[in-house]
Amino acid sequence: MKRVTLHDKTFCTYIPNEQIEQDIQAVADQLNKDLADVEHPIFVCVLKGSFMFYASLMQKLTIQPEIEFIRLSSYSGTQSCGEVKQVMGLNRDLKGKTVVIVEDIVDTGNTIVKLHELFRCQEVADIRICTLVMKPDVYDKPLKIDYCAREIENRFIVGFGLDYDQLGRELKDIYILES
Numbered sequence: 001m002k003r004v005t006l007h008d009k010t011f012c013t014y015i016p017n018e019q020i021e022q023d024i025q026a027v028a029d030q031l032n033k034d035l036a037d038v039e040h041p042i043f044v045c046v047l048k049g050s051f052m053f054y055a056s057l058m059q060k061l062t063i064q065p066e067i068e069f070i071r072l073s074s075y076s077g078t079q080s081c082g083e084v085k086q087v088m089g090l091n092r093d094l095k096g097k098t099v100v101i102v103e104d105i106v107d108t109g110n111t112i113v114k115l116h117e118l119f120r121c122q123e124v125a126d127i128r129i130c131t132l133v134m135k136p137d138v139y140d141k142p143l144k145i146d147y148c149a150r151e152i153e154n155r156f157i158v159g160f161g162l163d164y165d166q167l168g169r170e171l172k173d174i175y176i177l178e179s
């Protein structure tokens with residue numbers, strides 16, 4: 001088992017890269033099937049956390065996506081604070097388009113609800129939610145998570161894009177906070 005210390009906390013390996021890639025392939029297979037007849041769906045990468053998941057997912061698509069990025073902020077440390085702000089938005093017309101929101105992790109769901117509202121206001125044809133990881137024991141929103149590569153227990157993780165106070169995003173495996 002590998003260990004990494006970020007700031008004041010130590011994390012140990014939890015999901016190896018090979019497993020993550022397999023999980024992403026399964027999600028890509030499903031998206032390729034479900035969106036086969038949709039003309040250029042727009043995949044929105046929610047920065048910063050999704051960058052690794054997004055890049056890996058895009059490489060596994062056989063449909064032709066359009067690429068967009070959005071950046072939000074809400075999280076500091078290891079607890080979600082519930083409030084979500086839009087930092088860098090999309091400046092384009094989404095009317096009639098199918099939008100796939102690509103998130104790193106769905107925890108309480110506050111972020112995904114906010115994002116969903118943001119896109120719903122723009123007369124899009126369809127909105128799908130796709131996440132690398134979710135914590136089903138914490139998620140308490142009615143919104144359906146359409147694609148989830150992996151469900152985990154209610155523990156704090158880092159790596160593969162996910163951070164602890166801005167560190168750990170570059171790690172190719174996912175690590176879990178030691179308890």
Ligand code: IMP
Pocket residue numbers: 049075080103104105106107108109110111112155156157158162163164
């Ligand atoms: P939510 O709004 O509570 O669903 O939180 C979603 C955001 O919180 C994610 O996009 C992450 O940035 C962050 N987050 C939630 N859980 C974790 C975790 O275990 N590790 C790192 N970041 C997390």
Ligand code: MG
Pocket residue numbers: 046047048049050104105
């Ligand atoms: Mg995030």
